[in-house]
Amino acid sequence: MKRFFDNQKHDHYDVIIIGGGISGAFVAYEAATRGLKVALFEKGDFGEATSAATSKLIHGGLRYLANLEFGLVRESLTERRVLENIAPNFVYPLPIIIPTYNNIKNSKVILTAGMLLYDLLSYDKSWTWDDSKKIPFHKTISKKKTKELAPIIPQKRLSGSSIFYDCQNINPERLTLNVIKSAIHWGAHVANYAKVDQLIVEDHTVKGVLVTDLHTSEKHRITADITVNGTGPWSDIVLNNTTNHQHSDHHIRRSEGIHIITKKMIKDHAITIITKKKRHIFLLPWRNHTIIGTTDKAYEGLPDKYRVSKKSLEELLEEINSSLGHEHHISTEDLLFVYGGMRPLVEKQTEGTYNSSRRYELCDNSKDGLNRLFTVEGGKYTTSRNLAENLIKMISKKLKRDLGKSITHESYLKDSAIKNMGNFIAELKKKYNSFSNKTIEYIGRNYGERSHQIFELAINNSSLADVLTPDGEILAEVSFVLKEEMAYKLSDVFFRRTGIGTLGYPGDENFKKVVDLCKIHFNWTKEKTQEEINEVMEKFVIPN
Numbered sequence: 001m002k003r004f005f006d007n008q009k010h011d012h013y014d015v016i017i018i019g020g021g022i023s024g025a026f027v028a029y030e031a032a033t034r035g036l037k038v039a040l041f042e043k044g045d046f047g048e049a050t051s052a053a054t055s056k057l058i059h060g061g062l063r064y065l066a067n068l069e070f071g072l073v074r075e076s077l078t079e080r081r082v083l084e085n086i087a088p089n090f091v092y093p094l095p096i097i098i099p100t101y102n103n104i105k106n107s108k109v110i111l112t113a114g115m116l117l118y119d120l121l122s123y124d125k126s127w128t129w130d131d132s133k134k135i136p137f138h139k140t141i142s143k144k145k146t147k148e149l150a151p152i153i154p155q156k157r158l159s160g161s162s163i164f165y166d167c168q169n170i171n172p173e174r175l176t177l178n179v180i181k182s183a184i185h186w187g188a189h190v191a192n193y194a195k196v197d198q199l200i201v202e203d204h205t206v207k208g209v210l211v212t213d214l215h216t217s218e219k220h221r222i223t224a225d226i227t228v229n230g231t232g233p234w235s236d237i238v239l240n241n242t243t244n245h246q247h248s249d250h251h252i253r254r255s256e257g258i259h260i261i262t263k264k265m266i267k268d269h270a271i272t273i274i275t276k277k278k279r280h281i282f283l284l285p286w287r288n289h290t291i292i293g294t295t296d297k298a299y300e301g302l303p304d305k306y307r308v309s310k311k312s313l314e315e316l317l318e319e320i321n322s323s324l325g326h327e328h329h330i331s332t333e334d335l336l337f338v339y340g341g342m343r344p345l346v347e348k349q350t351e352g353t354y355n356s357s358r359r360y361e362l363c364d365n366s367k368d369g370l371n372r373l374f375t376v377e378g379g380k381y382t383t384s385r386n387l388a389e390n391l392i393k394m395i396s397k398k399l400k401r402d403l404g405k406s407i408t409h410e411s412y413l414k415d416s417a418i419k420n421m422g423n424f425i426a427e428l429k430k431k432y433n434s435f436s437n438k439t440i441e442y443i444g445r446n447y448g449e450r451s452h453q454i455f456e457l458a459i460n461n462s463s464l465a466d467v468l469t470p471d472g473e474i475l476a477e478v479s480f481v482l483k484e485e486m487a488y489k490l491s492d493v494f495f496r497r498t499g500i501g502t503l504g505y506p507g508d509e510n511f512k513k514v515v516d517l518c519k520i521h522f523n524w525t526k527e528k529t530q531e532e533i534n535e536v537m538e539k540f541v542i543p544n
């Protein structure tokens with residue numbers, strides 16, 4: 001991967017995209033496959049903010065049926081299958097238990113009706129390229145079987161449960177990166193740590209952006225026929241940062257969502273618990289640990305200042321504990337890692353955010369006096385590819401150019417052209433039998449076709465075979481991402497290119513091994529190294 005400023009060939013592009021989360025990444029990929037000259041700028045790291053703060057699910061949105069959002073559910077279910085196909089090493093079917101109770105709202109009858117409709121809307125869920133990705137129909141199980149599979153759920157008036165399937169995205173940060181890589185493969189020029197300071201506006205038309213390379217502090221003027229604001233919770237801020245224009249009446253509502261990671265508390269099924277506040281909270285199996293979340297409440301502060309607060313964490317723990325039996329209560333001492341972020345919502349201010357739609361909106365800002373600017377608002381991870389496809393249709397009309405049909409739904413992402421994941425992992429185990437099954441499975445799933453390079457690094461340098469996490473991550477991953485994947489900060493390495501930091505602090509010895517590799521690679525001074533360490537250590541702190 002080469003960064004925009006190291007590979008700049010043009011000052012003018014067909015499309016400039018601001019924001020390197022999953023929406024911006026897919027827009028860049030979609031645009032590049034249509035033959036457009038594309039530049040993408042992200043002020044932090046790719047997939048760093050909203051795209052990293054998910055429940056790690058690719059889902060159809062079962063609860064959106066209650067809002068009668070059948071179109072959104074159908075779109076989500078279709079795109080769930082597409083992502084299973086084009087990103088087979090990242091997206092896997094996940095069984096989810098929803099308990100039923102002897103009351104009207106959470107009864108078997110109502111849940112079964114919803115499940116039947118969900119099955120009907122996902123009629124094509126078995127049309128997967130890899131047979132192991134086929135999703136079965138839901139099933140209803142007894143109270144006894146429910147207790148056996150999920151002893152943690154509340155038992156009072158329990159009548160049984162339904163088991164249905166959605167999908168788990170095992171590594172959202174690396175999936176976002178693979179979409180970025182796919183865009184690069186088709187000719188897009190991208191840069192992280194590139195801050196768009198202003199939109200360039202002339203005669204009510206956006207002509208491009210003024211952008212600062214945060215590595216060098218150099219400023220650049222890059223023009224384009226179309227500019228896309230894909231910055232999520234920052235989108236209204238970007239709209240205000242224009243030349244000769246002040247946009248004043250556009251406001252994005254921001255919803256905070258946080259998650260906690262604990263030791264393993266459940267089996268291989270995810271569990272949905274309806275809390276006393278009548279919200280759904282997931283307990284999700286992940287890397288032999290448990291993710292619990294999410295919250296969903298309005299966030300009123302500046303997005304750049306967002307941090308998980310002690311108050312937000314306490315509210316989540318209180319809500320979980322009030323819904324579980326006393327023997328399953330969770331304290332801050334049980335927490336290994338806490339993460340959070342903001343979601344952009346598209347509706348006008350209401351009493352709360354939990355029932356807000358997760359649909360996206362594609363806004364042509366010409367109605368606001370900013371012609372040739374499009375803003376992406378709302379949405380969710382699952383529908384990001386289709387969002388991009390629909391946006392390119394709008395761009396095609398604006399440019400009055402026939403850009404052809406989308407191919408992104410029928411093409412593997414870069415490094416993910418794996419027809420059968422079971423066979424792929426089996427072949428890795430046979431070829432690299434000196435490594436543990438855990439290591440092979442982790443690397444195979446998270447790095448796909450690039451796994452071979454990581455294993456070869458470890459074979460050629462035995463110190464790089466050191467295991468750093470309970471599920472088998474090795475030091476060779478760090479060496480690989482530093483050389484190949486546009487990682488520039490210690491936090492990039494710990495939290496987005498690898499998963500070494502995402503289960504919590506990996507221990508002094510392993511932490512030092514990663515720091516030492518980065519220090520040597522970047523030739524950091526003692527002061528710079530300490531600055532990077534301080535930034536990462538801050539993320540390991542549990543608000544208490």
